[in-house]
Amino acid sequence: MSKVVLITGASSGIGKAIAGYLHQHNFVVYGTSRNPDNVKDVPFNMVALDVLDVQSIQKAVSTIVSKEGRLDVLINNAGKGITGPIEDTPTHEMKSNFDTNFFGPIEVMKAVLPQMRIQRAGKIINVTSIAGYMGLPFRGVYSASKGALELITEAMSMEVKSFGVSIVNVAPGDFATNIAAGRYHTPVFEDSAYKEKYAENLALMDAHVDEGMNPEVMAKAVLKIINSNNPNIHYKVGGFMEKFSIILKRILPDKVYEKLLMNHYKL
Template sequence: MSKVVLITGGSSGIGKSIGEFLSTKDFKVYGTSRNPERYAQTSFELVQLDVSDVASIEKAITTVIEKEGRFDVLINNAGAGITGPVEEIPMEEIKRNFETNFFGPINVIKSVLPQMRRQNSGLIINITSIAGYMGLPYRGVYSASKGALELITEAIRMEIKDFNIQMTNVAPGDFATNIAAGRYHAPVLDDSPYKNPYGNTLKLMDEHVDSGKDPLLMAKAIHEIILTEKPKVHYKVGEFMQKFSIVLKRILPDKVYEKMLQNHYKL
C-alpha cells in the first residue's frame, strides 16, 4: 500500500520539489496551499490549508484521512522568511512569523497525531533551517522561530515514542527557491542607524539564495529519511560550510564564533 504523505507549503520551492519527487516513488502525495486554485502545474493534489488557521488545518487533515483512510507522513514545510534589525521590525510581523514557522507546525502536528496513534504508526518531518542553530544578524526573528521548532521537536519525539510515531528535523541551508521574494523585509531606512550594515547584509543573503543548491537535493534527502526505520533527531542538508558552521558553534568559544559571523557578514 502506498504511503500517504502531506506536505504543507507544497505549491512551490522545496515543498513542491519534495512532492514531485515523492510522486515518482509510489507515494500518495498531497500538498497544501492557502490558495490551491492558483497552482495547476503540480503532479500531486493540492488541498487548501493555512497554517495560521486551526479550522483550515483540521479540515485539510480530515479531507486527506477521509480520502485515504490513513495518514503516514507529515512534512511540515510551510514557512516564511523575515529580515531586518529586531529593533525596527514591527511586533505584529514578528508574531506573524512565529505563527507561520512555529505555532503553525505545532497545530498541524496536533491534528495528525490522533490518526497516527490509531494506526500505531507515522512519521513527522519538520523542515527547519541551519539558521535555527545560531542567531544570525538581521535574521534574528527567523533564527529564533526555526530554532524553537528544532527544540520542541526534541521534546515531542520523546512524548510520542510509545505510539510508534517517529519525528525528526531537517535543517536546510540555502536553496535556489523564491523564498527571498516571499519573505518580509523590514525596509532599509535612510535615517536608520542600521542602514549600511543591514543593507549590505540583505544583499549578501539574497546572493546566497540565488546561488543556492537545487531543491531536488532536499527532496532526495526527505525520501531517504522516509525509508529509514529509525530516523535521527536532526538532519542538515546543504553546502558543507553551512553544515560545518553548526559544528564550529559547538566547539569554538562564543565570542570567537560571534566574530566569525561578523566577518562573514562584513559587520
C-alpha cells in the same frame, strides 16, 4: 501499499520539489496551499490549508483520512522568511513570523497525531533551517523561530515515541528557491542606525539564495528519512561550510564564533 503523505507549503520551492519527487516514487502525495486552485500543472493532489487557520488544518487532514483511510507522513514545510535589525522590525511582524514558522507547524502536528496514534505508526518531518542553529544578524527572528521548532521537535519526539510515531527535523541551508520574494523585509529606514550594514546584508542574503543548491537535494534527503526505520532526530542538508558552521559553534568559544560571523557579514 503506497504511503500517504501530507506536505504543507507545496505550491513552490522546496515543498513543491519534495512533493513532486515523492509522487515520482509512488507515494500518495497531498500538497497544500492557501489557494490550491492557483497551483497549476502539478502531478500530486492539492488541498487547501492555511497554517494560521486551525479549522482549515483540521478540514484538510479529515479530507485526506476520509479518502485514503490513513496518513503515514506529515512534512511540515510551510514557512516564511523575515529580515531586519531587531530594533527596527515591527513587533507584530515578529509575532506573525512565529505564527507561521512555529505555532503553525505545531497545530498541524496536533491535527495529524490522533490518526497516527490509531495506526500506531507515523512519521513527522519538520523543515527547519541551518539558520535555526545560530543567531544570524538581520535574520534573528527567523533564526529564533526555526530554532524553537528544532527544540519542540526534540520534546515531542520523546512524548509520542511510545505510540509508534517518529518526529524529526531536517534543516536546509541555502537553496535556489523564491523564498527571498516571499520574505517580510523590514524597510531600510533612512534614519536607521543600521542603514548601511543592513542594506549590504540584504543583497548578500539574496545572493546566497540565488547561488543555492537544487531543491531536489532536499527531496532526496526527505525520501531517505521516510524510508528509515530508525531515523535520527536532527538532519542538516546544505553545503559543507553551512554544516561545518554548526560544528564550529559547538567547539569554539562564544566570542571567537561571534567574530567569525561578524567577519562573514562584514560587521
